[in-house]
Every structure is written in C-alpha cells, then in structure tokens.
Amino acid sequence: LSAALPPGDDGSSLAGAVRRSLAPPVQVDGVGLRVGASVGVALEGRDGHDLVELMRVADRAMYADKARPGAPAREEAAADPTLGPDLRAALERRDGSEALGLHHQPQVGWDGTVSGYEALLRWSHPRRGLLLPRDVLPVARAEGALTALTLHAVARALTDHAVLAAAARPADPLTDLATDAPTVSVNVAARDLLVDGFVDDVASLLAASPAPPGCLLLEIAEPAPHPRPAVQALFAALDALGVGVSIHEFGAGAASLAPLAGYAGVRELKLDPALTRAVATDPAAARLVAATVGAAHALDLAVVAEGVEDPGVVPRLRDLGCDRLQGFLVAAPLPPDGVAAWLERWRAGGGAQALLGA
Structure with a gap:
C-alpha cells in the first residue's frame, strides 16, 4: 500500500486506519472472527529513495510490530538497525562462517544409539553476544536473506557432519557394535523450499561436501493437506538427491498423516513438544x-518425541512406541567440539536405560 501523507504525518494515522478497518468481526459460517494486523511504515526520503529500500524498512518495522505483544527478544533484534547489515556481512565474508555457526541437539534411540542431530543456528555477534534463531530469523526475513541463511546452515551442517560422525564411531571396535552415521537436520521454511533454484543449491552443497547425501534431513512444518504436483515434484527431487524430510511439531494443530503418503522422502515425524510433555498425565x-x-x-516413518525434559514421560513414550527421544533431558544443543565429550558421558552413564531408571 502506498499513500500520500499530510505534512508532518509519520504514517501513524495510516497504520491506525488499516487497523480500524480490520477491527469489525468477520462472519465465517455464522461465527464472528476478529482479525488483527501488524503494520510497518516507511517514508520516502526519510527511510529510503527506491522501492527496495522502502520495502526493506517497512518489512522490518512490520516484524517489530508483530513481535511486540509477546516476543521482546525478537523486537529488540528487529529494532537494532545494525543487525541487518551485520548479518549480510557475516553471510558474505569468508570468516562469517565462524560467527554464524551451529549447535547440535542429539536424538537417541532406546538402545542409547545417537541416530541424529538437529542443527540449530547460533550467531556470535561482536556486540550482542550469542544470538539464537528467535533473534536472527526476524532480521533475516526483514533483510530478504532468509534463503541465504538457510543455505548457509545447510553448508555448515554438512561440514559439521564429519565431526558428528567421528564422535559416533565406537571407541573400541572389537567390543562395540558399529553404528550408522548419524543424520543432521536443518530447519527450512516452506518458502525456502519453493524458491527457484533451492534444490539445485542444495545439490551443489552436497557435491562439494564429503558427507553422504543420506545424512541430510530438511526439517519442515507439516505440508499442505492436499499435495500439489509442484510440491510433490520438489520432494521427489530432494529424495533423488538422497535428502530426507523431517516433519516437526506434528500434533500441534489439526494433524493428519494421510497427505504424507503423497510425498517422497519423508522419513520421520517429530511430535510437538507440548504433546510430548502431556503423554504421562x-x-x-x-x-x-x-x-x-x-x-x-x-508408512515406514520413525517417530521422534521432541522436547523431552521430564523423566516421568520417558517410560510412557517407550510404551506408546516412539522410536527416539530429543530434548534437554538427553542433552542441550552442543557446539561441534563438545559432542564427543557429551557422547562419552552419555555412554558411561547408561544412555537411554538410565533415563528409564533401569
């Protein structure tokens, strides 16, 4: 929306008018629903001189407005005018890979074997310290750099996989059974999957990495209930590369397994943490x-209980047939150089059997 404003008006009146126009309830099947709006405003001359600059400022302001009710950390990240340029610089310069790294949270089976890791972004900012995804992602969205950040995370995950796989190898091959190399999963927004060339970019990263394609999972929210041919083709292309798909937060809403039969490459479901916490009570x-x-x-899918923090839910999750556990009860997200030491402690402490009290 573009509009001419009276002299001295900073756009507040326009934002207020948009909100007021959406205030009356909307009737849907006889039910009155109220719709809110997050509004971002940019002024030509003050905030930029071309459409790209103005859209970037307005988008940043909109995300700050969206975050204000319940996520002050996100608001602070979006409001800091230096974070956007800093993020772009970190993505573009060669040494940015060290500042933009990953921590990995283990995923374990009932025999104690570490089957995989979820890669979680960490940004070591020179002024703000260690920033988490909730701080970084709004900035990446506002800067139009979310896809670049996602591909960076995929590249880092493939690099880190060598360390994760080395840590998983048995200390004594004469007494311990060998295990398959663990997977590493990277969170990907649906909009990234649909960006032209995204699958080709992932293929290039795999070709440049010694990590086997089968080690990489892309972790997404539940796909659309009615598979579209274009999306099915995208999943098939990932599957042809050997890249698997993990569906996270399953059970958070109107969950349905039926659509997943139409998508190639889906390997696992991750239960929503709220569901994991509730199973014992x-x-x-x-x-x-x-x-x-x-x-x-x-459907030959593994089920991962995510968000395991309470020892009381562990026996129930086992009885219900969940295949793997992930959460702070097992381990917090670990930097790559901390995985081997944690794994040694995990094995020495009895692993999953210790969580069960056996």
Missing part, C-alpha cells in the same frame, strides 16, 4: 500419540 494426548505412532509406522 493426559489420556487424550497419549491416545493421539499412540494413533500417530501406529499410522506413522505403517
């Missing part, structure tokens, strides 16, 4: 998990 949650596990196994 809420019979309805336990029934939902049991049904999810049964249907997922019928």
Whole structure:
C-alpha cells in the first residue's frame, strides 16, 4: 500500500486506519472472527529513495510490530538497525562462517544409539553476544536473506557432519557394535523450499561436501493437506538427491498423516513438544500419540518425541512406541567440539536405560 501523507504525518494515522478497518468481526459460517494486523511504515526520503529500500524498512518495522505483544527478544533484534547489515556481512565474508555457526541437539534411540542431530543456528555477534534463531530469523526475513541463511546452515551442517560422525564411531571396535552415521537436520521454511533454484543449491552443497547425501534431513512444518504436483515434484527431487524430510511439531494443530503418503522422502515425524510433555498425565494426548505412532509406522516413518525434559514421560513414550527421544533431558544443543565429550558421558552413564531408571 502506498499513500500520500499530510505534512508532518509519520504514517501513524495510516497504520491506525488499516487497523480500524480490520477491527469489525468477520462472519465465517455464522461465527464472528476478529482479525488483527501488524503494520510497518516507511517514508520516502526519510527511510529510503527506491522501492527496495522502502520495502526493506517497512518489512522490518512490520516484524517489530508483530513481535511486540509477546516476543521482546525478537523486537529488540528487529529494532537494532545494525543487525541487518551485520548479518549480510557475516553471510558474505569468508570468516562469517565462524560467527554464524551451529549447535547440535542429539536424538537417541532406546538402545542409547545417537541416530541424529538437529542443527540449530547460533550467531556470535561482536556486540550482542550469542544470538539464537528467535533473534536472527526476524532480521533475516526483514533483510530478504532468509534463503541465504538457510543455505548457509545447510553448508555448515554438512561440514559439521564429519565431526558428528567421528564422535559416533565406537571407541573400541572389537567390543562395540558399529553404528550408522548419524543424520543432521536443518530447519527450512516452506518458502525456502519453493524458491527457484533451492534444490539445485542444495545439490551443489552436497557435491562439494564429503558427507553422504543420506545424512541430510530438511526439517519442515507439516505440508499442505492436499499435495500439489509442484510440491510433490520438489520432494521427489530432494529424495533423488538422497535428502530426507523431517516433519516437526506434528500434533500441534489439526494433524493428519494421510497427505504424507503423497510425498517422497519423508522419513520421520517429530511430535510437538507440548504433546510430548502431556503423554504421562493426559489420556487424550497419549491416545493421539499412540494413533500417530501406529499410522506413522505403517508408512515406514520413525517417530521422534521432541522436547523431552521430564523423566516421568520417558517410560510412557517407550510404551506408546516412539522410536527416539530429543530434548534437554538427553542433552542441550552442543557446539561441534563438545559432542564427543557429551557422547562419552552419555555412554558411561547408561544412555537411554538410565533415563528409564533401569
């Protein structure tokens, strides 16, 4: 929306008019729904002189407005005018790979084996210290750099995989059984998957890396309930590269396993942490998990209980058939050079059997 404003008006009146126009309830099937709006305003001359500059400032302001009700950290990140240029500089310069790194949270099976890691972005900012994804992602969105950041994370994950795989190898090959190389999963927004050339970029990163393609998972939210041919083709292209797909936060909304049968390459479901926390005390949650596990196994999908923090849920998750555990009860996200030491402590402490109290 573009508009001419009266002299001295900073755009507040226009933003207010937009909000007021959306204030009346909207009737949908006889139910009154209220719709809110997050508004960002940029003024020509003050905030920029061309459409690209103005859109960038307005987008940043909109995300700051969106974050204001319940996420002050995001607001602070979006409001800092130096973070956007700093992020672009970190992505473009060669030494930015050290500042923009990953921590990895282990995923373990009931025999104690580490089957994979979820890669989580960490930005060591020279002024702000260690920034988490909730601080970085709004900045990347506002700067139009989300896809570049995602590809950077994929590249780092493939680089880190050598360290993760080395740590997973048995200390004594004469007494310990060898294990498969762990997977590493990178969170990807659906909009990134649909960007032209994204799959080709992932293919190039795989070709330049010694890591096997099968080690990489792209972790996404539940796909659309009615698979579109273009999206199915995209999943098929990833599958042809050997790249798997993990569906996270399953069970957070109106979850359905039926659409997943139409997508190639989906390997695992990750239960929403709220569902994981509820299985020991809420019979309805336990029934939902049991049904999810049964249907997922019928589709040859592994089920990961994410957000495991309470020892009391562990036996219930095992009884319900969940295949793997992930959460702070197992380990916090670890820098690559901390994985080997954690894994040694994990094995020495009895691994998953210790969590079960066996």
